[in-house]
Amino acid sequence: MGVPSVFVRTSGCNLRCVWCDTPYASWEPEGEWRSVESVVEEVRGFGASHTVVTGGEPMIMPDVVELTRGIKALGHHVTIETAGTVYRQVTCDLMSISPKLSNSTPWERAGGRWVQLHERLRMQLEVLRRLVREYAYQLKFVVQRAEDVEEILELTKRLEAERSRVILMPEGTEREVLRERSLWLVDLCRREGFRFSPRLHIDLWNGQRGV
Ligand code: SF4
Numbered sequence: 001m002g003v004p005s006v007f008v009r010t011s012g013c014n015l016r017c018v019w020c021d022t023p024y025a026s027w028e029p030e031g032e033w034r035s036v037e038s039v040v041e042e043v044r045g046f047g048a049s050h051t052v053v054t055g056g057e058p059m060i061m062p063d064v065v066e067l068t069r070g071i072k073a074l075g076h077h078v079t080i081e082t083a084g085t086v087y088r089q090v091t092c093d094l095m096s097i098s099p100k101l102s103n104s105t106p107w108e109r110a111g112g113r114w115v116q117l118h119e120r121l122r123m124q125l126e127v128l129r130r131l132v133r134e135y136a137y138q139l140k141f142v143v144q145r146a147e148d149v150e151e152i153l154e155l156t157k158r159l160e161a162e163r164s165r166v167i168l169m170p171e172g173t174e175r176e177v178l179r180e181r182s183l184w185l186v187d188l189c190r191r192e193g194f195r196f197s198p199r200l201h202i203d204l205w206n207g208q209r210g211v
Pocket of ligand 1: 014015017021056
């Protein structure tokens, strides 16, 4: 956190989290088709040393393999942000995996028409195991309510993940909501030995796009 980083956001996602904070890359995907070369060139132009490839879901895009190789060739530290439902052999220094808990299912949104797909895809244990085994990783969970911890404990146990690699982040796109949730989530992290992550971009810019 706090390291100037270029964010490359791919548009399109195989999930439909009810609280998705980037609906313009999932529920109503926007964007333009770009070649890998043009994206790598634009990344180079920022003069940063860190790049985060995020989405949507970057791992559904076959070109992510070539993209990460190109960005790495610039000498950058490369992070991938993924829900961990699709495996690809990418080039990265950190696989930031955010498995989606049951709090993400869109039971009522869009007449519930995404529920079945979302429930079927959101937890791919074999993919998660492989990502954890093959990459330097962190597991980041979006927490809405204290009961979410039961699912987190169960999954981290099944993945044999070290507690120090598990990060809990409050769900919310407004400062006030995040503050209220952060207070009990910090206590929960202390109790269970997990790390806590604030949402710096919301604290600083309150959900504004493109910052
Ligand atoms: S996986 Fe990420 S991008 Fe996709 S719907 Fe969920 S929060 Fe949004």
